[in-house]
Amino acid sequence: MNHRRALRGVSAPVRFHPRPLAAACAVALLAFAGAGPAAAQDTTNRPQAAPVSTPATAQDGKAKPGDKAAKKPQQPVTDMSGVVVTGIASSIASSMKTKEDANNIVEAISAEDIGKLPDVSIADSLSRVSGLATQRADGHANAIAIRGLSPDFAGTTLDGREQATVGENRGVEYDQYPAELINGVTIYKTPDASLVGQGLSGTVDLHTINPLDLSRRTLVFNLRGEHNGNGSLNPGTGTDTNGHRASFSYVDQFFNHTLGLAIGVATVDQPIQEKQYQAWWWSADNGSAGIDQNWGGPHTPGMPDNVISQEGMQLRAQSQGQKRNGLMTVLEWAPNDVYYSKLDMYYSTFTKRKFTNGAQWSSSPYDNVGYDNVQTVPGQPLPIVTGGTILGVAPILQNEYTKEHDKLYSIGWNNKLYLGDWTLMADLSSSSARVKLHDAYLFSGLANGALTDVAFNTSSGFGYPDFRPVADLADPGTMVFTDPDNYGYNGREELDRQDDTIHALRLQASHAVGWIFSDMDFGVAYSDRTKTKHADVLFAYLDGNGSTQDTYQNHFSAPVDPSLLYNPTSLGYGGIPGILNYNVLGALYGNQFYRVPKNGQGDWSRNYSVEEKVPLAYVKFNIDTRLGDVPLRGNVGVQFVHTDQSSQALQTNGDTLVGSIRDGATYNNVLPSLNLVAEVGERQYLRFGLAKTMARGRIDDEKVSTSAGVSKITDGPGAGQVLWSGSGGNPQLRPYVAVGTDLSWEKYFGNASYVAAAVFHKNLLNYIYNQTVLDYDFSNYTNDTPTLVPTSNIGSFTTPENGTGGKMDGLELSGALEGGLLAHALEGFGAQANFSLTNSSIPLSSISSVPGGPKTLPGLSRKVANLALFYERYGFSVRVAERYRSSFTGEAVALFDQLGYTKILANRQTDLQLGYAFSGGRWDGLSLLLQVNNLTNSSDSSVQVATLPNNVPMTRPLEYDTWGRTVLFGINYKL
DSSP states (O other), rough: OOOBBBOOOOOOOOOOOOOOHHHHHHHHHHHHHHTTTHHHHHTTOOOOOOOOHHHHHHHBBBTTOOOHHHHHHOOOOOOOOOOOOOHHHHHHHHHHHHHHOOOOOOOEEEETTTTTTTTSSSSHTTTTTTTTTEEEEEEEEEEEETTTTTTTEEEEEEEEEEEOOOSSSOOOOOGGGGGGGOOOEEEEEEEEOOOOSSSSEEEEEEEEEOGHHHHHHOOEEEEEEEEEETOOOTSSSSOSSEEEEEEEEEEEETTTEEEEEEEEEEEEEEEEEEEEEEEEEEHHHTTTTTTTTTOOOOOOOOTTTOOOOEEEEEEEEEEEEEEEEEEHHHHHHEEEESSSEEEEEEEEEEOOOEEEEEEEEEOOGGGOEEEEEEEEEESSSSEEEEEEEEEEEEOOOEEEEEEEEEEEEEEEEEEEEEEEEEEEEEEEEEEEEEEEEEEEEEEEEGGGGHHHGEEOOSSSSSSSEEESSSTTTTTTTEEEETTOOOOOOSEEEEEEEEEEEEEEEEEEEEEEEOTTTEEEEEEEEEEEEEEEEEEEEEEEEETTTOEEEEESSSEEBOOOOGGGSSSOOEEETTTTTEEOOOOOOHTTSSEEEEEEOOOOOOHHHTTTTEEEEEEEEEEEEEEEEEEETTTEEEHHHHHEEEEEEEEEEEEETTTTTEEEEEHHHHHEEEEEEEEEEEEETTEEEEEEEEEEEEEOOOGGGGGGEEEEEEEEOSSSSTOEEEEEEEEEOOOOOEEEEEEEEEEEEEEEEEEEEEEEEEEEEEEEEEEEEEEEEEEEEESSSSSTTTTOOSSSSSEEEEEEEOOEEEEEEEEEEEEEEEGEEEEEEEETTTEEEEEEEEEEEGGGSOOOOOOOOSSSTTTTSEEEEEEEEEEETTTEEEEEEEEEEEEEEEEEETTOOOEEEEOOOOOOEEEEEEEEEEGGGGGTEEEEEEEEETTTTTOOEEEEEEETSSSSSEEEEEEEEOOOOEEEEEEEEEO
16 A cells, blocks of 8 residues: 655764674674565565654655545554544554654654644653653743753754754754644654754654645634742733633645645743742852962951851742744645645744842852851751851842744745656745844842841752841832942843744655665755844943932942832742832833943854755665565665855954954765664564764854953962953864664554663764863954953963764663553553663763763753653543653853852652543533643752862752742633
8 A cells, every 4th residue: 555654854974883783783684684575575464654644744755645545644543443542542542653653763742632732832742752851941841852962962843844943052942832733743763864954862853734634624722721820929010820822723625635724823821930049159268168268368257167158149030921823824735646735834923021030149258248146057068057147248139121022934845746656756945033132131239338137047958048138128218220239330231133044945756666675765955044143232321310429339329210110029938028129121211321332242242143054965765575574674875964054253353343254164974874673573663773863063153253351360279360261153163973873672552552662872973062272372362451461362262162982872661551451440541651861971081170060961861751640531531740850960150260060950840631521412522621730849950069169079059940830721622
């Protein structure tokens, strides 16, 4: 039977470096595959791949468009007795079918029904897949790490096409794609030669619906109300604790089932309320381990010797309102047996308004504070200060407004001609993303430079503190606009614009061949991607209109206009009853401030463009043969990729803009790949994959711009010296390249049950890391701080570089089980579970020797696990799901000229879903749904890993943020 076969894009490496065992397996399998041409024609016992409703299918199908059987949709999987599986089990069964029929090692997610993925977001659904982990932003999943690696290593496509992105990186933010408009997802853990836009760790392909896959007109309505449990933290700002989600999908066929139309609309109004607490840094002030005796810093009155204390802190309440509108349209046309066409379009707008109000202060010896009644608890390597009173604190209030407006647009047109044994395909696509960002903040502090005492009680571990300042930080008679920490300005405004466009063309021809191959695909593709970034910075100053000049630091200060005041921001979770809350833009654009353009060298360096022109060619042979009595299928091929990357940026002389600079590089990569699937028993498969893969680094790492300056070392070794330091991109950066070997065993049974075990190994031939050169020559740079004369023109410069060597090894276990297979009493119960263990290492010469520095690839979580238990019967459904990601290490923002690292702690999140679906009668098609996300209000926490002034290693809690529970209740109605 002819069937449409999913087109997969792949990248190809230059040469294989397989492990001996993997190489032996590959040679043996290919040798046995030489059973002869006759064997290639015998596919009696091999299950045929069902037509999967994915965009990839539409791009590489072999079925003729007039073949109704080929276009028959993949219906909910049924068992041999014909009992239909629906709901959660249907989603598992459909995903399982995709995984079972694939020639590559893949994972899959399928919607329970049209417009009904099992989670609120695509990212939440992806996080439940074996070997995948969520990276949270604003308390919600928005990025995915595959096999423990950071999102930078993953490729993402929509209907097989690479997508423009709203961030400065190429990583896709999944919350930009409404889950209601996505029909399924396939995650390729092993590539093949036709997979374009692949990633090093894997490739995520989002699928839209194929309207001809449905047999009748379908209309679906979704409506959900949403509530955030953290309450309204910044009253008066227009943000709320309540929101909603709504979607509508329409699918129909016309002209005797030859023309299909699908239209989906989704809108989201989502509230986010975040409580933030962060210690600036931890150190020892006094004693043999302290700042005073090791760095020559001042002695801190009242602080005991050799104890560890915070050097500053910030408490912030952040309220957001996120509004997203999405439209997806698909038009599918199959007028005859010769021609097939599919046109799909996706458009979305995303607006985020964020209000961040907080209190912060320094408690370091350099800011002349003292202590009283200090309390400590035992700790390692020294006792920890947990209570007392800080004397002489200068509180800093920072009120910030951020608005981001994004537009995403993607269109693709796929055409196929079926001419006898030939299938010709042409795919034309364009994707664009435009971002506008407006950020502004103002400072306020105590009038006349006054100071306050703060009683405090903090945990020695994680949790919110209790700070009790004597001054009322919410009193507009006490708190005024000023420069409380002598920054030299009263506020800051930034206006950013970013554009990302990808234009692509792909041509492919397929033809039947003999021997062990069923057919072959060969094609060419070309993409041109350009990302531009423009940033303008302005500083705000009090203009003297209604301002007074204090006697403390000669600063201007002014009261906040009463008409701009809101009710105070609540920081009660950190002990502070409230702080000043006002209309930031109203104050900034009023008559109290004037703004001055202040693009310095570091700001000019964020104005750049990067372009990547990528022609590629590939050939892939699809294997269909037998090893004796064992059916064997798969593919073998190679992809050749040429890259011409260039960057243009502004050139500065100090802070003065003098022109532009351009640089770039060209390089080639040859990426061979092999996938083999042996059916070693009934619905039991042994899979083997061997491939060289590549993934380009961050786009902003490829920029040509740099920034540099001089600064005076105030303490520690070299105190008093004025040294150069700088950083910049690398327009000649080469991509990550690895040779991967995968082996997987899978057993499928029942309607929605399976068990799988996989191991993988990757040799890293080339990777990217940030290198700091300590003897960089800054002779060609201009010092824009004439009051500081550099001790030398030699300093440190940090830039992305390519490293060689390193490896990854991993184990993945996954499965799903229907309770009815164990006992009749368990009918309707089910479980899904997976666990992955990943280890990696890179040469020590390529990483920092600072204690706590990463010894693995960046962002690696060694352990990832997911467990979901569900019940659905008689219309009722219950699902409890928990996901876990172990800790990983990343670079920290250094304070006090120290280099250190933060360790992001393990995160566990639990979600609950309850539902009821009516069947029969006038309510047929209606279902109710209650969801509670982040049921246990899990936090995001990090720890500081660094050294004390006497170079003794130390680990202390750094950040603790919570977002509260999110409760959703809604209805789904299908006609």
